[in-house]
Amino acid sequence: MLDRAVADTTAKNTKNEPTRRVHFRGAGFVPASSRYGGWIGLGLVIAIWQAAGSAGLVNALFLPTPSAIVRAIYQLAVSGALWQHVSASLLRICVGWLLGTAAGVAVGFAIGLSRLARSVGITFISALFPIPKIALLPLLILWLGIGEEPKIATIALGVFFSTAISVYSGVDAVPRNLIRMAQSFNVPFATIVRKVIWPGALPAILAGFRITASVALLLVVSAEMIGAQYGIGAFVLQAGNLMQTDQLLAGVVILSVFGLAVGKVIGWLEMRLLHWR
Amino acid sequence: MDLIASHITHRFGDLAVLDDVSFTVGAGEVVAIVGPSGCGKSTLLQILGGLLQPSSGAPELRGAPPADSLNPLTFVFQDFALLPWATVEENVEFPLLHTQLSAAQRRALVEDALRRTGLTDFRQTYPKQLSGGMRQRVGISRALAVRPAILLMDEPLSALDSQTRELLMEDFIRLLADGGMGAVYVTHNLEEAARLADRIVVLSRRPGRIREVVTVPMARAARGDAAAREKLLALQNQIWSLIRNEAIDAEREVQHA
Numbered sequence: 001m002l003d004r005a006v007a008d009t010t011a012k013n014t015k016n017e018p019t020r021r022v023h024f025r026g027a028g029f030v031p032a033s034s035r036y037g038g039w040i041g042l043g044l045v046i047a048i049w050q051a052a053g054s055a056g057l058v059n060a061l062f063l064p065t066p067s068a069i070v071r072a073i074y075q076l077a078v079s080g081a082l083w084q085h086v087s088a089s090l091l092r093i094c095v096g097w098l099l100g101t102a103a104g105v106a107v108g109f110a111i112g113l114s115r116l117a118r119s120v121g122i123t124f125i126s127a128l129f130p131i132p133k134i135a136l137l138p139l140l141i142l143w144l145g146i147g148e149e150p151k152i153a154t155i156a157l158g159v160f161f162s163t164a165i166s167v168y169s170g171v172d173a174v175p176r177n178l179i180r181m182a183q184s185f186n187v188p189f190a191t192i193v194r195k196v197i198w199p200g201a202l203p204a205i206l207a208g209f210r211i212t213a214s215v216a217l218l219l220v221v222s223a224e225m226i227g228a229q230y231g232i233g234a235f236v237l238q239a240g241n242l243m244q245t246d247q248l249l250a251g252v253v254i255l256s257v258f259g260l261a262v263g264k265v266i267g268w269l270e271m272r273l274l275h276w277r
Numbered sequence: 278m279d280l281i282a283s284h285i286t287h288r289f290g291d292l293a294v295l296d297d298v299s300f301t302v303g304a305g306e307v308v309a310i311v312g313p314s315g316c317g318k319s320t321l322l323q324i325l326g327g328l329l330q331p332s333s334g335a336p337e338l339r340g341a342p343p344a345d346s347l348n349p350l351t352f353v354f355q356d357f358a359l360l361p362w363a364t365v366e367e368n369v370e371f372p373l374l375h376t377q378l379s380a381a382q383r384r385a386l387v388e389d390a391l392r393r394t395g396l397t398d399f400r401q402t403y404p405k406q407l408s409g410g411m412r413q414r415v416g417i418s419r420a421l422a423v424r425p426a427i428l429l430m431d432e433p434l435s436a437l438d439s440q441t442r443e444l445l446m447e448d449f450i451r452l453l454a455d456g457g458m459g460a461v462y463v464t465h466n467l468e469e470a471a472r473l474a475d476r477i478v479v480l481s482r483r484p485g486r487i488r489e490v491v492t493v494p495m496a497r498a499a500r501g502d503a504a505a506r507e508k509l510l511a512l513q514n515q516i517w518s519l520i521r522n523e524a525i526d527a528e529r530e531v532q533h534a
Contacts, residue, residue, distance in 0.1 A: 181358035185372035199362045277360040
């Protein structure tokens, strides 16, 4: 082996051919986001938007400048209307999301763990999930009256189906070997659910929460546009009807802040609960 | 406590996997099960441990388990089966959580199991932070914590590199040295079987039937020296000659499937 190594070296030295490096071909396909890149990009877009508006390149009626939107938000806050609309939407989102999530988690676990619930539940979910839930709002108004209930029920329905699907998919994805391991130690069913299936399904459940939070936001705006006096959806619709585009976009910005805040909360939950990944 | 495989036959649908397999694992005895790929070794172990219902026949126990045993038949899994969200300590404690033991008693058992497997310094570590060998140590530690009468080991070293296999084999020999704990050791590695087992059950290709039961003619402690290794090699060759042709047929069958 040593002789061969010496021979190879000798061969290299005695040949006068030039050497060339092997090209590195392993770059790319590892997208790492920089910490401030997103914010810098967003700031840049806002700056260009502001500059275009201030220079009169864009008609303020069609696209008000960011500063006009901020002013509109400030005026809303000062007048107290902002809190009135935000609190109405928040209440509907929170109650609807909690109800839909609680029912979805219970049904999702039942489908994931019980043969009977699976055979019945999956058929129902497959049939009802594709229906746009906002289409049911008139029916829900007929059933539940004109108050908060139909709006909350619409949100709860939308959240319920996505939650149930993500929960039973999460339960299905728990490695079977872990369940077999627990059974081999005579661990009772309830402990297996609590200590193996719940933490095993949690990544999928939290991923589902991200989706259902967006669904709740979408549905609250839609429901408020159809039948509400207060709420961000009602406010946006009203501003649109009056051609108050700065107020309309103020409502859109508030919705975006909602979405960002929910994303941050779920991100924090994932960091706390899934630190082992 | 003896573990008895009593006329075990198993089918997966139309596929016959095991055919009338009977043998007994005596108290403190180590029995290895070897055979060609797909002959039903792991299936047999799952049936023996009560994780799979056989088509006919049954696994049976004779005699009382040791008084302090919390789980007389305890598995050590090939893929370790550790809870990734739990630390080493929590994984070892997991099978004790539903028992009547107090927190202090549980802590003592976990402490003892961690010490016996050299994991004391890794108690707060998560499985993903450990090497394959260390993960299997956690699996062994968890098994020891429940004071088993018989360990059911399903190719526990097959997912590990050769150096780690060697180290863990030494651990197994040490743990089984006093004869207080028996084992059923499923493996495709004849060297492991010869080094560890008191008897080796050789299965035929599918459907697995017992072709022969080979007794290893020397004490486990005496298998380290050169002369003993030569004898063990002869024994491995003898077993290999029993299963070689069937192993080739089984391999071809897998390739054609």
